[in-house]
Every structure is written in structure tokens, then in C-alpha cells.
Amino acid sequence: MDSGKAIEGKYKMTEQEQEPGFTEEQWEQIARHIAGESTEAEKQAIESWMAEAPGHKKTVKTYQEIWSTPLRVPPPSDIDRLWHDIRNQAGIETAEPTPVRSIGRTWLSERYLRYAAVILLVILLPFIWQYLKTIMTPEINWIRVQVSRGQQKQMTLPDGSRIRLDAGTELSYAENFRNQRMIKLSGEAFFEVHPNPDRPFSVQAGTGEIRVLGTSFNIRAWKREEAVEVVVREGRVSFARVNMETDTAPPVIILANQFSRLNRKSPPSMPKDVDISRYLGWIDQDQVFDRIRLSELLFQIERWYDIRFETGPGIDLSEELSFHLRKKALTEVLVMVTTLVNIQYRIDGKTVHLYR
Numbered sequence: 370m371d372s373g374k375a376i377e378g379k380y381k382m383t384e385q386e387q388e389p390g391f392t393e394e395q396w397e398q399i400a401r402h403i404a405g406e407s408t409e410a411e412k413q414a415i416e417s418w419m420a421e422a423p424g425h426k427k428t429v430k431t432y433q434e435i436w437s438t439p440l441r442v443p444p445p446s447d448i449d450r451l452w453h454d455i456r457n458q459a460g461i462e463t464a465e466p467t468p469v470r471s472i473g474r475t476w477l478s479e480r481y482l483r484y485a486a487v488i489l490l491v492i493l494l495p496f497i498w499q500y501l502k503t504i505m506t507p508e509i510n511w512i513r514v515q516v517s518r519g520q521q522k523q524m525t526l527p528d529g530s531r532i533r534l535d536a537g538t539e540l541s542y543a544e545n546f547r548n549q550r551m552i553k554l555s556g557e558a559f560f561e562v563h564p565n566p567d568r569p570f571s572v573q574a575g576t577g578e579i580r581v582l583g584t585s586f587n588i589r590a591w592k593r594e595e596a597v598e599v600v601v602r603e604g605r606v607s608f609a610r611v612n613m614e615t616d617t618a619p620p621v622i623i624l625a626n627q628f629s630r631l632n633r634k635s636p637p638s639m640p641k642d643v644d645i646s647r648y649l650g651w652i653d654q655d656q657v658f659d660r661i662r663l664s665e666l667l668f669q670i671e672r673w674y675d676i677r678f679e680t681g682p683g684i685d686l687s688e689e690l691s692f693h694l695r696k697k698a699l700t701e702v703l704v705m706v707t708t709l710v711n712i713q714y715r716i717d718g719k720t721v722h723l724y725r
Contacts (some may be wrong), residue, residue: 374683400488403412404432510544510550516556519675521654526550529563531568535651555592559652561585562604573611578629580607586623587648593668597631599623600648608637663710670706674699681724684712694699 399480401407401705419426424694474541478579507545515532516522521667521705522534538556543549550565554574562570574590584604590597599608601623608629609620618636623629627640629709654673658666664686667678673696680686690709694702703714715722 377421397488399429399432403429500513508605509549511541511553512544514542516596517675518672521652526563528565528568528715531561531625533559533652533674536675554588555622556592557587557589557591557651559585559587559649573626575631576611576633578611580609580620581605587645589648591668594665595633598648599631599637600628600643600645601625602645610636654694658690658692658693658694660691662686663688663690666690666694666706670702674702676719679720679722683725684710685689698724 371652371709398411399415402412407415414430421431469619514522514524516534516536516538518536520536522538523531524534524544525531528550528552532540535557538554538558540556540558541553543551548568550570552572553568554572560570560572560581562581562583562585566582569685570581570583572588574588575592575597577590577599579586579588579599582602584601584606586599586601586604586606588597588599599606603625605624608623608631610618610631621629621637621640623640626642626643626645628643629637629640631637647657647659651669656669658669663684667680667686671677672693676699678689688710692706699716703716707714707723712723712725715724
């Protein structure tokens with residue numbers, strides 16, 4: 370393999386990576402480049418890597434400044450001369466001391482000291498950076514909003530962004546929202562984000578994180594479900610797993626009229642074109658489901674009508690069906706569902722019993 374391509378592959382990073390995260394071998398290769406000991410192929414690869422992002426070039430420039438700073442070592446003390454002066458002043462007569470061979474700085478030259486300093490610094494820098502992040506990151510106070518079952522809620526955030534929340538949804542946003550446009554979501558919500566390039570808008574939903582500048586999109590992320598779904602109506606969003614430090618999969622970019630799904634154990638799916646009206650029907654409580662499991666359909670009905678289902682033996686909750694759910698009278702909805710799966714129902718207050 371060509372050594373230039375190998376080095377370039379090792380240094381391939383995204384623009385979002387602003388803090389050190391290299392292996393010890395990579396740091397040694399950067400140090401050799403600063404010391405002028407890298408091969409021509411390595412030099413070209415690292416210079417290409419530096420041009421990819423301002424953070425890369427800044428990192429190497431910092432270590433080059435350290436390397437070029439002269440090392441000032443105090444002159445060695447002349448112990449023999451000092452002892453000779455004291456002897457003369459005190460009138461002490463002694464034999465001449467046996468000459469001691471000076472080791473000097475045959476191997477510990479200024480050059481190697483600077484090299485060692487760079488290596489030590491780059492090894493310790495990630496730990497120093499993590500510590501500084503911990504003590505410098507301000508504590509975030511969250512404002513919590515919860516929507517009752519059987520209801521929906523519309524709200525406007527301090528920055529002018531508007532949100533529509535479905536029944537049973539929980540949402541928290543940073544108290545200092547104008548400066549920290551951060552949201553936590555459990556449930557389903559439609560966002561119309563006010564544009565602000567200087568203050569990115571981010572939503573943490575389950576195991577996923579969505580980042581935008583200004584757009585409108587829908588997120589479905591119920592705790593009981595094993596996925597986070599994102600569909601974009603206007604603009605575009607970045608969609609990734611929450612913990613990017615341990616997940617090497619890059620984020621996906623979802624454009625208008627596209628959909629992506631994130632499962633608990635896999636990265637976001639490649640965005641695909643969809644009819645977004647099928648995903649936004651819940652806003653008007655008129656939603657079409659295609660191959661939905663019976664358990665998920667019952668959960669949707671529970672939230673919209675503020676009821677609770679009790680299922681008897683012999684009912685397969687994993688059965689899939691297609692269903693057009695409108696906010697009609699509860700009895701009409703129950704008749705349609707039970708007819709489709711060939712079961713019976715009985716209403717007892719806010720509890721609906723399903724049985725065969």
C-alpha cells in the first residue's frame with residue numbers, strides 16, 4: 370500500500386472533531402512531521418489532512434511553536450571553583466580532588482528535550498481537555514412540558530420556534546434557550562425552527578440527536594418503541610446517534626420530503642423519499658398506518674382517547690395491519706379495530722377490555 374494513502378486514511382477526520390482523539394502512533398507521526406523527520410509521502414498526507422479543517426491546522430501549529438521555542442537550560446554550577454574559594458578563605462589545606470568526568474549533554478540535547486516535551490504534551494492534552502470541558506461546561510437548567518392524554522399542545526419557544534406536541538408527549542428545553550437551543554423529547558412532535566446560524570437547534574430523542582439551523586421536521590421517539598423516526602418537511606437536518614464518541618457511524622443528512630429511522634443497535638438509515646403527509650397526519654388526528662403492529666395501534670388510541678387497554682389471552686399484539694385512524698367517537702374506532710382482528714371489546718370506565 371502507498372504510504373501516503375495509508376497516512377491520509379489515518380488522519381481522516383470530520384470537521385466536527387475539534388478536540389484531540391488520535392492514537393499514540395498518530396501523535397508520533399505528527400511529532401516527526403514537526404521535527405522534519407517525516408518522509409515526503411507522510412509530509413504530503415499530513416499537509417492534506419491539515420487543510421481539511423481549521424482545527425487540524427491549529428493543532429499542528431501549536432506544537433510547531435512549542436518545538437521552535439529555544440530551550441533555556443541554566444549553566445551548570447562550578448562546584449570545584451566554589452569549593453576552592455571557600456578553602457582559601459578558611460585556610461584549609463586539602464589534596465587536589467580527583468577529577469570527575471562530566472557526563473555533559475551528549476544525549477540530552479536541546480533537540481531531544483523539545484521532542485520529548487511535544488510527545489508528553491500530546492499524550493496529556495486529551496486528559497487536560499476533558500478536565501477543562503468538565504469544569505467549564507455550565508450546568509443546564511431544564512424547563513419540562515408534559516401533554517396529558519387525550520390532548521395536544523402547541524407552544525412557542527423563546528427564540529420564536531414553534532412546536533406541536535402529540536398526546537402523552539414529554540419535552541424539556543434549556544432555561545437559557547436563546548443561547549442554548551437544546552431540547553429533550555420523549556414522544557412525537559412537529560418542529561418549525563426559527564433560523565439562527567449562530568445558534569444551532571438540537572433535539573435529543575431517545576438514542577438519536579437531530580441538529581438543524583432553520584427548518585420544519587417531525588420526530589417520533591416514544592420510550593416504549595425501539596426506534597427514533599425523523600421526517601423533514603422543509604430544509605434539512607443532521608441525524609446521528611447521541612454518543613458520537615463511541616459510535617463511529619457518521620450522521621446522515623435528511624432533506625425535505627425524506628425519512629430516516631434509527632434503531633437502538635444500528636445507525637440511522639439512509640434517507641429515502643416519502644409522502645410526508647402519512648407521517649404528519651397525527652397533527653390533525655387523521656393518520657394512515659401501513660403494516661402497523663396491533664400493540665402500536667392500541668398505544669396510539671390510548672393516548673388520543675385517554676384510555677387504557679387490557680388484553681386477554683389469545684390476542685396476538687404483534688399482528689400487523691393497515692389502518693386509517695380518525696378522531697371519531699371511541700366506539701366507532703373500537704368496532705373497526707376489533708372487526709379487523711376478530712376480537713371483542715368491553716368498556717369499563719376508562720379501561721377497555723379486549724378478549725376473544
